Amino acid sequence: MKSSLRSIGDTAARFGLETHVLRHWEDKGLLAPARDGADRRLYGDDDLVRIAVIVRSKAAGMTLDQIGVLLADDHGSRRHAVLQEHLADLDRRMEEMRRSRAMAVHAFECEAHDMTRCPGFRATIADVLDGSSTWSAAIAQARP
Template sequence: MDDRLYSITEVAQAFGVRVSALRYYEERGLLTPTRRRARVRYYDRAALRSLALLRLWHHDGAMSLDDTATLMAGPDPADWRDTLLRRTDDLDQQITRLQKAKDALDHFLDCTSDNPAECPVIDDILNRRIDQALRDSSPPG
Protein backbone atom coordinates (compact mmCIF):
# COMPACT_ATOMS: atom_id res chain seq x y z
CA MET A 1 0.00 0.00 0.00
CA ASP A 2 1.18 3.51 -0.83
CA ASP A 3 1.45 5.56 2.39
CA ARG A 4 3.10 8.50 0.71
CA LEU A 5 1.64 11.97 1.18
CA TYR A 6 1.64 14.47 -1.68
CA SER A 7 1.80 18.21 -1.14
CA ILE A 8 -0.90 20.43 -2.56
CA THR A 9 1.61 21.73 -5.12
CA GLU A 10 2.49 18.21 -6.25
CA VAL A 11 -1.19 17.30 -6.53
CA ALA A 12 -1.99 20.46 -8.49
CA GLN A 13 0.84 19.75 -10.93
CA ALA A 14 -0.05 16.06 -11.27
CA PHE A 15 -3.73 16.79 -11.98
CA GLY A 16 -3.20 19.92 -14.05
CA VAL A 17 -5.17 22.20 -11.75
CA ARG A 18 -4.28 25.31 -9.82
CA VAL A 19 -3.60 25.17 -6.12
CA SER A 20 -6.43 27.68 -5.70
CA ALA A 21 -8.83 25.18 -7.29
CA LEU A 22 -7.85 22.52 -4.76
CA ARG A 23 -8.41 25.00 -1.95
CA TYR A 24 -11.79 25.90 -3.43
CA TYR A 25 -12.75 22.22 -3.61
CA GLU A 26 -11.84 21.98 0.07
CA GLU A 27 -13.98 25.05 0.91
CA ARG A 28 -16.91 23.42 -0.92
CA GLY A 29 -16.43 20.19 1.06
CA LEU A 30 -15.51 18.23 -2.05
CA LEU A 31 -11.92 17.43 -1.10
CA THR A 32 -10.31 16.93 2.28
CA PRO A 33 -6.57 17.03 2.79
CA THR A 34 -5.23 14.05 4.68
CA ARG A 35 -2.92 16.15 6.80
CA ARG A 36 -1.59 19.66 7.26
CA ARG A 37 1.90 20.59 8.22
CA ALA A 38 2.17 24.25 8.98
CA ARG A 39 0.17 25.82 6.15
CA VAL A 40 0.77 23.07 3.60
CA ARG A 41 -1.95 20.56 2.79
CA TYR A 42 -1.01 16.95 2.05
CA TYR A 43 -3.05 14.25 0.37
CA ASP A 44 -2.85 10.47 0.48
CA ARG A 45 -3.95 8.07 -2.23
CA ALA A 46 -7.55 7.96 -0.94
CA ALA A 47 -7.77 11.76 -1.18
CA LEU A 48 -6.30 11.60 -4.67
CA ARG A 49 -9.01 9.09 -5.58
CA SER A 50 -11.64 11.58 -4.38
CA LEU A 51 -10.01 14.28 -6.50
CA ALA A 52 -9.90 11.98 -9.53
CA LEU A 53 -13.60 11.19 -9.03
CA LEU A 54 -14.43 14.87 -8.67
CA ARG A 55 -12.54 15.67 -11.88
CA LEU A 56 -14.25 12.77 -13.69
CA TRP A 57 -17.72 14.08 -12.87
CA HIS A 58 -16.98 17.78 -13.08
CA HIS A 59 -14.74 17.82 -16.16
CA ASP A 60 -15.41 14.65 -18.11
CA GLY A 61 -19.09 14.54 -17.17
CA ALA A 62 -19.43 18.31 -17.66
CA MET A 63 -21.31 18.55 -14.39
CA SER A 64 -21.60 21.60 -12.17
CA LEU A 65 -19.81 21.56 -8.85
CA ASP A 66 -23.21 21.46 -7.13
CA ASP A 67 -24.15 18.31 -9.03
CA THR A 68 -20.70 16.87 -8.41
CA ALA A 69 -21.17 17.55 -4.69
CA THR A 70 -24.49 15.68 -4.80
CA LEU A 71 -22.80 12.67 -6.36
CA MET A 72 -19.91 12.76 -3.91
CA ALA A 73 -22.15 13.26 -0.87
CA GLY A 74 -23.17 9.74 -0.51
CA PRO A 75 -25.20 6.72 -1.11
CA ASP A 76 -28.73 8.11 -1.61
CA PRO A 77 -29.49 6.47 -4.97
CA ALA A 78 -32.46 8.73 -5.71
CA ASP A 79 -30.38 11.90 -5.50
CA TRP A 80 -27.50 10.76 -7.62
CA ARG A 81 -29.71 9.01 -10.19
CA ASP A 82 -31.91 12.11 -10.52
CA THR A 83 -28.80 14.25 -10.85
CA LEU A 84 -27.38 12.01 -13.59
CA LEU A 85 -30.70 11.78 -15.43
CA ARG A 86 -31.12 15.55 -15.36
CA ARG A 87 -27.57 16.07 -16.61
CA THR A 88 -27.95 13.52 -19.42
CA ASP A 89 -31.18 15.27 -20.48
CA ASP A 90 -29.31 18.60 -20.52
CA LEU A 91 -26.53 17.07 -22.59
CA ASP A 92 -29.04 15.58 -25.05
CA GLN A 93 -30.52 19.06 -25.55
CA GLN A 94 -27.06 20.57 -26.02
CA ILE A 95 -26.13 17.86 -28.50
CA THR A 96 -29.32 18.58 -30.49
CA ARG A 97 -28.53 22.33 -30.56
CA LEU A 98 -24.92 21.67 -31.53
CA GLN A 99 -25.97 19.28 -34.30
CA LYS A 100 -28.33 21.93 -35.70
CA ALA A 101 -25.50 24.46 -35.58
CA LYS A 102 -23.16 22.05 -37.36
CA ASP A 103 -25.78 21.27 -39.99
CA ALA A 104 -26.27 25.00 -40.65
CA LEU A 105 -22.52 25.60 -40.96
CA ASP A 106 -22.11 22.55 -43.20
CA HIS A 107 -24.88 23.93 -45.41
CA PHE A 108 -23.11 27.29 -45.65
CA LEU A 109 -19.96 25.49 -46.76
CA ASP A 110 -21.89 23.50 -49.39
CA CYS A 111 -24.16 26.32 -50.58
CA THR A 112 -23.82 27.30 -54.23
CA SER A 113 -23.87 30.99 -53.32
CA ASP A 114 -20.52 32.71 -52.78
CA ASN A 115 -22.10 34.75 -49.98
CA PRO A 116 -23.73 32.67 -47.23
CA ALA A 117 -26.03 35.57 -46.35
CA GLU A 118 -27.54 35.28 -49.86
CA CYS A 119 -28.04 31.51 -49.88
CA PRO A 120 -31.57 30.72 -51.17
CA VAL A 121 -32.16 28.05 -48.51
CA ILE A 122 -31.01 30.35 -45.73
CA ASP A 123 -33.10 33.17 -47.22
CA ASP A 124 -36.21 31.00 -46.86
CA ILE A 125 -35.32 30.13 -43.24
CA LEU A 126 -34.69 33.79 -42.41
CA ASN A 127 -38.01 34.89 -43.92
CA ARG A 128 -39.88 32.27 -41.86
CA ARG A 129 -38.09 33.43 -38.70
CA ILE A 130 -38.91 37.07 -39.42
CA ASP A 131 -42.57 36.22 -40.05
CA GLN A 132 -42.72 34.16 -36.84
CA ALA A 133 -41.08 36.93 -34.79
CA LEU A 134 -43.52 39.50 -36.14
CA ARG A 135 -46.52 37.23 -35.43
CA ASP A 136 -45.30 36.56 -31.88
CA SER A 137 -44.74 40.24 -31.13
CA SER A 138 -47.86 41.72 -32.74
CA PRO A 139 -50.46 43.02 -30.28
CA PRO A 140 -53.63 40.98 -30.04
CA GLY A 141 -56.56 42.41 -31.73
Protein backbone atom coordinates (compact mmCIF):
# COMPACT_ATOMS: atom_id res chain seq x y z
CA MET A 1 0.00 0.00 0.00
CA LYS A 2 1.46 3.32 -1.05
CA SER A 3 1.70 6.08 1.54
CA SER A 4 -0.39 9.12 0.72
CA LEU A 5 1.30 12.47 1.18
CA ARG A 6 -0.25 15.21 3.27
CA SER A 7 0.18 18.96 3.45
CA ILE A 8 1.76 20.67 6.44
CA GLY A 9 -1.67 22.05 7.43
CA ASP A 10 -3.35 18.64 7.36
CA THR A 11 -0.43 17.03 9.18
CA ALA A 12 -0.33 19.69 11.90
CA ALA A 13 -4.11 19.47 12.38
CA ARG A 14 -3.92 15.69 12.89
CA PHE A 15 -1.72 16.27 15.92
CA GLY A 16 -3.34 19.47 17.20
CA LEU A 17 -0.22 21.48 16.36
CA GLU A 18 0.46 24.78 14.66
CA THR A 19 2.33 24.51 11.37
CA HIS A 20 5.25 26.53 12.73
CA VAL A 21 5.92 23.72 15.21
CA LEU A 22 6.54 21.25 12.38
CA ARG A 23 8.80 23.80 10.66
CA HIS A 24 10.75 24.25 13.91
CA TRP A 25 11.18 20.51 14.31
CA GLU A 26 12.41 20.36 10.73
CA ASP A 27 14.91 23.16 11.49
CA LYS A 28 16.09 21.10 14.48
CA GLY A 29 16.67 18.09 12.20
CA LEU A 30 13.88 15.97 13.65
CA LEU A 31 11.81 15.91 10.45
CA ALA A 32 12.72 15.85 6.77
CA PRO A 33 9.47 15.85 4.78
CA ALA A 34 9.45 15.43 1.02
CA ARG A 35 8.88 18.51 -1.13
CA ASP A 36 6.72 19.01 -4.20
CA GLY A 37 7.66 21.03 -7.29
CA ALA A 38 6.66 24.26 -5.55
CA ASP A 39 8.84 23.36 -2.52
CA ARG A 40 5.80 22.68 -0.30
CA ARG A 41 6.29 20.13 2.44
CA LEU A 42 4.62 16.74 1.99
CA TYR A 43 4.34 14.36 4.93
CA GLY A 44 4.04 10.60 4.52
CA ASP A 45 3.20 7.87 6.99
CA ASP A 46 6.81 7.60 8.20
CA ASP A 47 6.78 11.33 8.95
CA LEU A 48 3.56 10.91 10.93
CA VAL A 49 5.18 8.17 13.00
CA ARG A 50 8.17 10.45 13.72
CA ILE A 51 5.80 13.27 14.71
CA ALA A 52 3.94 10.89 17.03
CA VAL A 53 7.26 9.93 18.67
CA ILE A 54 8.14 13.60 19.11
CA VAL A 55 4.72 14.54 20.53
CA ARG A 56 4.68 11.59 22.95
CA SER A 57 8.28 12.19 24.03
CA LYS A 58 7.69 15.90 24.63
CA ALA A 59 4.58 15.06 26.67
CA ALA A 60 6.78 12.80 28.79
CA GLY A 61 9.18 15.67 29.45
CA MET A 62 11.96 15.00 26.97
CA THR A 63 13.84 17.85 25.31
CA LEU A 64 14.15 18.17 21.55
CA ASP A 65 17.85 17.34 21.88
CA GLN A 66 17.01 14.10 23.70
CA ILE A 67 14.37 13.27 21.10
CA GLY A 68 16.89 13.93 18.36
CA VAL A 69 19.15 11.25 19.85
CA LEU A 70 16.23 8.81 19.96
CA LEU A 71 15.38 9.43 16.33
CA ALA A 72 18.96 9.26 15.04
CA ASP A 73 20.22 6.00 13.56
CA ASP A 74 23.82 6.46 14.65
CA HIS A 75 23.69 7.03 18.42
CA GLY A 76 23.25 3.55 19.94
CA SER A 77 25.12 4.19 23.18
CA ARG A 78 23.89 7.76 23.49
CA ARG A 79 20.35 6.52 22.91
CA HIS A 80 20.62 4.17 25.88
CA ALA A 81 22.10 6.90 28.07
CA VAL A 82 19.31 9.32 27.14
CA LEU A 83 16.68 6.68 27.85
CA GLN A 84 18.23 5.74 31.20
CA GLU A 85 18.32 9.40 32.21
CA HIS A 86 14.73 9.87 31.07
CA LEU A 87 13.51 6.79 32.94
CA ALA A 88 15.16 8.05 36.14
CA ASP A 89 13.47 11.43 35.62
CA LEU A 90 10.10 9.76 35.04
CA ASP A 91 10.52 7.72 38.23
CA ARG A 92 11.36 10.88 40.18
CA ARG A 93 8.38 12.76 38.75
CA MET A 94 6.04 9.83 39.37
CA GLU A 95 7.14 9.71 43.00
CA GLU A 96 6.50 13.45 43.30
CA MET A 97 3.05 12.93 41.77
CA ARG A 98 2.36 10.08 44.20
CA ARG A 99 3.26 12.32 47.14
CA SER A 100 1.22 15.21 45.75
CA ARG A 101 -1.78 12.93 45.33
CA ALA A 102 -1.41 11.61 48.88
CA MET A 103 -1.29 15.19 50.15
CA ALA A 104 -4.40 16.12 48.15
CA VAL A 105 -6.29 13.07 49.45
CA HIS A 106 -5.21 13.92 52.99
CA ALA A 107 -6.30 17.55 52.54
CA PHE A 108 -9.66 16.41 51.18
CA GLU A 109 -10.25 14.12 54.15
CA CYS A 110 -8.59 16.29 56.82
CA GLU A 111 -10.75 17.99 59.42
CA ALA A 112 -8.21 20.81 59.71
CA HIS A 113 -9.52 22.65 56.61
CA ASP A 114 -6.25 24.63 56.50
CA MET A 115 -3.28 22.52 55.36
CA THR A 116 -0.85 24.85 57.11
CA ARG A 117 -2.52 23.96 60.43
CA CYS A 118 -2.93 20.24 59.74
CA PRO A 119 -1.02 18.17 62.31
CA GLY A 120 -0.66 15.27 59.85
CA PHE A 121 0.99 17.43 57.20
CA ARG A 122 3.15 19.20 59.76
CA ALA A 123 4.38 15.81 60.96
CA THR A 124 5.60 14.97 57.45
CA ILE A 125 7.79 18.09 57.42
CA ALA A 126 8.79 18.18 61.11
CA ASP A 127 12.50 17.78 60.28
CA VAL A 128 12.36 20.78 57.94
CA LEU A 129 10.46 22.83 60.53
CA ASP A 130 12.94 22.06 63.30
CA GLY A 131 15.94 22.70 61.06
CA SER A 132 17.38 19.18 61.25
CA SER A 133 16.89 18.74 57.49
CA THR A 134 16.34 20.75 54.33
CA TRP A 135 13.46 20.32 51.92
CA SER A 136 15.66 18.79 49.21
CA ALA A 137 17.25 16.37 51.69
CA ALA A 138 13.83 15.33 52.96
CA ILE A 139 12.67 14.70 49.39
CA ALA A 140 15.80 12.69 48.54
CA GLN A 141 15.43 10.60 51.70
CA ALA A 142 11.81 9.78 50.88
CA ARG A 143 12.74 8.38 47.45
CA PRO A 144 12.60 4.61 47.12
